[in-house]
Amino acid sequence: MSAEQEGSGQLGPSAAGWLEGTAPLAHVALSSRARLARNIAKCPFVPHAQAEALDITLDKVLKAADRSPALVNFERVSLDNMSIDQRAYLKELRLISQELERGGHARAVLLSSDRKVSIMVNEEDHLRMQCIEPGLQLEKAVARLEAIEAELAAVLPFASSRRFGHLTACPTNVGTGLRASVMLHLPAITITREMENIMAGLTRRGISVRGFQGENSEFLGDFYQISNEVTLGRTVETIMRDLLGIIRNLVEREEETRHKLAKEKGPIVEDAVWRSYALLTYARRIASKEAMMLLSRLRFGIERGFFPALSHETLNRLFIEIQPAHLARTTPPGRGEDPSARDEARALFLRGQLANAQRQ
Amino acid sequence: MKCQRCNKADAVFSFTMIEKGTKDVSTVELCHVCASDMSPYIARMMQRSGINELLSELIKGKMADEAATSVGAEALLPDVEPCSTCGLKFEQYKATLMLGCPDCYDSFGEHLLADIRRMQGTDAHLDVPGPAVEDEPVTTSAVKGTPPAPDAAMRLKAMRAELQDCIENEDFERAAFLRDEIRKLSTEAGPK
Numbered sequence A: 001m002s003a004e005q006e007g008s009g010q011l012g013p014s015a016a017g018w019l020e021g022t023a024p025l026a027h028v029a030l031s032s033r034a035r036l037a038r039n040i041a042k043c044p045f046v047p048h049a050q051a052e053a054l055d056i057t058l059d060k061v062l063k064a065a066d067r068s069p070a071l072v073n074f075e076r077v078s079l080d081n082m083s084i085d086q087r088a089y090l091k092e093l094r095l096i097s098q099e100l101e102r103g104g105h106a107r108a109v110l111l112s113s114d115r116k117v118s119i120m121v122n123e124e125d126h127l128r129m130q131c132i133e134p135g136l137q138l139e140k141a142v143a144r145l146e147a148i149e150a151e152l153a154a155v156l157p158f159a160s161s162r163r164f165g166h167l168t169a170c171p172t173n174v175g176t177g178l179r180a181s182v183m184l185h186l187p188a189i190t191i192t193r194e195m196e197n198i199m200a201g202l203t204r205r206g207i208s209v210r211g212f213q214g215e216n217s218e219f220l221g222d223f224y225q226i227s228n229e230v231t232l233g234r235t236v237e238t239i240m241r242d243l244l245g246i247i248r249n250l251v252e253r254e255e256e257t258r259h260k261l262a263k264e265k266g267p268i269v270e271d272a273v274w275r276s277y278a279l280l281t282y283a284r285r286i287a288s289k290e291a292m293m294l295l296s297r298l299r300f301g302i303e304r305g306f307f308p309a310l311s312h313e314t315l316n317r318l319f320i321e322i323q324p325a326h327l328a329r330t331t332p333p334g335r336g337e338d339p340s341a342r343d344e345a346r347a348l349f350l351r352g353q354l355a356n357a358q359r360q
Numbered sequence B: 001m002k003c004q005r006c007n008k009a010d011a012v013f014s015f016t017m018i019e020k021g022t023k024d025v026s027t028v029e030l031c032h033v034c035a036s037d038m039s040p041y042i043a044r045m046m047q048r049s050g051i052n053e054l055l056s057e058l059i060k061g062k063m064a065d066e067a068a069t070s071v072g073a074e075a076l077l078p079d080v081e082p083c084s085t086c087g088l089k090f091e092q093y094k095a096t097l098m099l100g101c102p103d104c105y106d107s108f109g110e111h112l113l114a115d116i117r118r119m120q121g122t123d124a125h126l127d128v129p130g131p132a133v134e135d136e137p138v139t140t141s142a143v144k145g146t147p148p149a150p151d152a153a154m155r156l157k158a159m160r161a162e163l164q165d166c167i168e169n170e171d172f173e174r175a176a177f178l179r180d181e182i183r184k185l186s187t188e189a190g191p192k
Helices: A051-066 A084-092 A138-155 A187-191 A194-204 A236-264 A266-282 A288-303 A312-321 A324-328 A339-354 B032-038 B040-048 B051-059 B064-069 B090-096 B109-120 B151-168 B172-189
Strands: A029-038 A075-078 A108-111 A117-121 A127-134 A178-185 A207-210 A223-228 B013-018 B025-030
Touching (some): A029 A138, A084 A324, A117 A138, A138 A178, A138 A236, A178 A236, A187 A194, A187 A236, A194 A236, A207 A236, A223 A236, A266 A339, A288 A339, A312 A339, A324 A339, B013 B032, B025 B032
Antiparallel strands (some): A029 A127, A075 A108, A117 A127, A178 A223
16 A cells, blocks of 8 residues: 555544444443455455455555545555554454454555444455444444445446355355344343353354354353354345344343343342452452453343443443453553553453442 | 374364275364364364354264365365366365355356355345346356256245244244245245
């Protein structure tokens, strides 16, 4: 990318656009994300492409963005010009994927000014367009993304066929190229183990369930990322309708189980909440896995009115802000690399955020 | 039994290697981590599905042939021409599950379709024509030499199979939804 095409790479004081604002169903839904995969016609796909080919596709995307009113003011960031911390910061905010965080030839990301839309260039596909909204707002995310896709499609020919729809590097994305997902916080149905049974049924219905950081096995902080697996042979509307039906079901079950736990196991839940609060407000050192678990317990406390100064939205922010690159932005330089220094910084941060949670 | 490579985790995969020429058979039992190391195919599928889905696919026998192909047994791979546009060999696709260019979808034909069916539950997109690429001749059959796939019929078949599953699993809400969709699709498509 030429100097005038690049942004400053500074990202301003915060890139956390989507964490701000009202979040519908914030007590159960952290975020909603829609992603569209597109490739430029007649160009080799990224995974087996030569460096020169990737330069060409990046150039085509940037020129198309210049001609597109929706994109011309997006900030353009070349991955090569970002420090490891900056890349990790964007990944923690889900604005770039783990794959793009690794860097590589001719990789860039275009970011909207409100930091809700990110367009990754030369990730697994030439274009991975993404929109994140707080809470449960999947339709809004999809609508915004489709509008941007339509603008780009007018100036950039996408690779597609009648038989397979939009063509992607990996056949798991072919067709609509849509991955729609919602990050749900389900501590109650995790505790009662209902979620274990539900997960098996979901896979049979073409829905995938992943953890907070996209992992398969662990579900840190009782978070579950629910997304569609199938992208072919369905319309965007059908995929969305099916997914939202399942999400609403999960939300209902979680809410019912929270009530049930409060009614039938009130004292036990209360004790768990206050023990978590005690650790979070007094520990001097805390690893992220433990912090996620303790913060998860606070959810019940907020619902019971124990923490008037702590909202569901604020709790949701904390899950993001305790991650390493976020902490590094406030930790003094030079100490960020040492894991125990990070654990101290995390504990300090949490004490500061939660000390006054009980005040009116 | 324990994984024969790391000797720590329990073995969940069994790789059978058949020597080209001598046809000597040797078997190795691996845990899912070691299996991912030995087979990029399994590593890729592990990334995209949880261990439970992976195991259930294996039990259904769908992946047994693919797992065998990536453990150095090139003789077992079908004889597929490389993509005429980008030159990607079928083995390269199989090793990474990544295609080389848009034309690979046509070039690899039925062998790719088998993978697509397994990943997506179908091998074609919708009835409505997708956006045509500039200057490309529009073909009704993406795979040379085979008749165009009746998309609606394939979807009906998939939906009926799923409906059966839902009834067995007492997922009546989903079953009702499918029943309505099947009804809609059947009336649009005419008598079958």
